[in-house]
Amino acid sequence: MNTAVLEKVFNCPTLPSLPSIAIEVLELTADDSVPVAKIAKVIQNDQALAAKILKTINSSFYGLAKPCPTISRAVAYLGMNTVKSLALGFSVIDLQAEGGGAFDPMAHWRRCVYGGAGARIIGEYLVSRDAASGPEVDGDPEEMFIAALLQDVGVLAMFTALGEEYDDVIAGAGRDHDRLAALEQAAFGVDHAEVGALLGEKWRLPTSLAELIRYHHR
Secondary structure, three states: OOHHHHHHHHOOOOOOOOOHHHHHHHHHHOOOOOOHHHHHHHHHOOHHHHHHHHHHHOOOOOOOOOOOOOHHHHHHHHOHHHHHHHHHHHHHHHHOOOOEOOEOHHHHHHHHHHHHHHHHHHHHHHHHHHHHHOOOOOOOHHHHHHHHHHOOHHHHHHHHHHOHHHHHHHHHHOOOHHHHHHHHHHHHOOOHHHHHHHHHHHOOOOHHHHHHHHOOOO
16 A cells, blocks of 8 residues: 555645534434434534435425424434435535546536435345345445445545546546546555545544445455
C-alpha cells in the first residue's frame, strides 16, 4: 500500500467530511434501546436535515393518510435504520465535489443512488423470501442501502486530493468500473475501495460498513 498517496489524500484540506449530525445519528442508532425522542432531538437541531426527512415521509412514496408534522413521529414511523439511511444519504449528496475533466459528479451520484436502491431491493427480496422458506438472511435492507450508497466514496476522496493525476486514471478506465480499481492500483498502489474504507473509519462509521466498502470489488 502506498502510504505517501494515502497521506496526501488524508492531509488534503478539502477532503470530504461527513457532517457531525450524520455521525451522531449513526452513533445513536447503533443502540437499539435508544429512545426515539433522543434521535428526533438530534435531527431537529439540523434544520436542513429535519426538513428533508419531513419532506421525504410526506411524499407520495409513503402515501400517508395525514401529513406527518414532527420528526419524532417520522422516526417512529420510519424506524431507526431508515432514518439512518436518510441521514447518510442526504449527507452524501452534500459531499459531491465539482466536476472537472473526466470526472462527472452527476454520473458518480447516479451510481451511488442506483447502487443503494438496487441493494435495498435485493435485500427486501431476500428477507421476504427467507421469512417464508429460510434460511435467514444476516442483514437489513437499510444497512445494505447505506453500504452500497457509500461504496465509491473513495473515488470522491481521491479525485478531491489528487486532482488531474487521478482524473487521468478515470479517463483511462472509461465506464469500466472494475478497470478503474486496477488502474488506481497501478498508478497509486491503492484503490478507491481501500481509501473509502479508511475514510469511513476516519468518520467513525460502523466497522461492518467500512469493511463492506473495503471489499466491494471482491
